[in-house]
Amino acid sequence: MRAERLTVRGFRNLADLDRELPSAGAALLGRNGQGKTNFLEALYYPVLGRSLRAASDAEAGRLGGPGFQVEVRVAGGDGPDRRAHAVAVGFQASTRRKRIAVDGADVDRTADAIGHWVAVAFLPSDVGLAAGSAVERRQYLDRMLSLADRGYLVALTRYRAALAQRNSALRQGRPELAQAFDPPLATAGARVVRGRIAWSDGAASAFRDALASIDELGEGELTYRGRSELADADAWGPVLHEARAADEARRTTTVGPHRDDVALAIGGRALRPYGSTGQQRSGAVALKLIELATLRDACGFEPALLLDDVFAELDRERQRRLAERLLTGRQVFLTAPRRDELPENLDLEVWTVDGGVVR
Amino acid sequence: MSAIEELITELARLPGIGRKTAQRLTFHLLQQPAEQVGRLAAALTGVSERVRACTECGNLTEEQPCAICRDPRRDPAVLCVVEEPSAVSVVDRATEFRGRYHVLGGRLSPLDGVGPESLRIAPLLERVDRGGVREVILATNPSMEGEVTATYIQQLLAGRGLRVTRLARGLPVGGDLEYVDGVTLQHALSARQEIG
């Protein structure tokens, strides 16, 4: 999948731009704070209708500005229907209203825009994916599976809404009112758990293979850690009942996929507490390779790849191996502070980003 | 604040009206003859002074009880429970329903501080317990909160010897009844399902 044009207005520090994109992608050079990452963030916005960082829509607008508008035109040839599409996200600061449109027509639900523009982003913070908190791995799962599976996104949205209502009632000390939200929590939550378990069943061997492909010694293990019985909506009743005292005491919902994790190990040692820095980075890279493969399998085409200054985090040898795996056969946008920090033998147009202006 | 600013601010509070539209409306009004603007102002005052919730069903009305509750041709044994008064006219126009209504005044939403006590659920139970009601149709919006509210009420009505039904699926999830077309709504009403 290839983006052929990007239009950006009022976004972060970026000067408004309307630019053709090479089908191979581009390398963006610039000092920190000039807007390289903002460019990638804008390009990624229409993928899920939100920021690739943990930023709100309001934060993505230019400081003190009226809001922003980002549009990506996707070339025909692949994509769900092999036709060209334009996916746009607009945010108006005064009303705090967000509009997502496909080919000029507003969609009612974000889910209806998903899949027209598919990209994977790899940020320096993702290097901590294997070693960081469970929250990061859940975000990884949710972002990937929402793109791979529309039913997952619909269920996840519903689950989060039911969970927010239920937790609000618990915070108010109203367990009976909280209980009223158990039915949607159970049906949507079961669908989320099923999606994650189905993924992890396939990802276990993919994790092993991905680590081997970047010459990481030691066998990789990936397992979904959570209450797998919750894949069945009927199992939720007894489980929530059993958790009732804990929920009331802690004033929050203590069971469900929002508490789950993906456990990673190399050579029998859990990565998070015991992995070396190098192993933890390899684990993160492997997860990103699996994300690319998962989306390719689900969508039937290669997603684009956005790499934000990731190579600097890796040693020269890991850089070379990763570049071999990643930089061919798909559209790639990558950033680096200086040209000599780009991988060798890179065959991409080089742009510079200075003070929010892309040249 | 200037008078113009004040009007723009008030108009911009209305649903679906942004600041730009509010400005356009304000300058449009300023170009109208004074009596035209006076009629609008009087209509606004009239609405807020004379229109009240029907003591029986919660629908908006100028008389107590409302025209629907007084209409002898409408079947008092069938109640259609909706979230907002706006849904009453929608269901009434779009479908052949000729029973009576019960307006809840919202849906369960702890995040908005709305629990069962903020809704007209107790008056619904009173109405049912007074006798003469055979069927309650739960026609809350097909949103997550709307469904939760319907299930909550359904459980309260269980064991009262009533027929309790829900609008059939096929309504767009997450929407409001107001935006559903008449054919879909009539179908959802005819194909309503037994739930208790």
Ligand SMILES: [Zn+2]
């Ligand atoms: Zn009435």
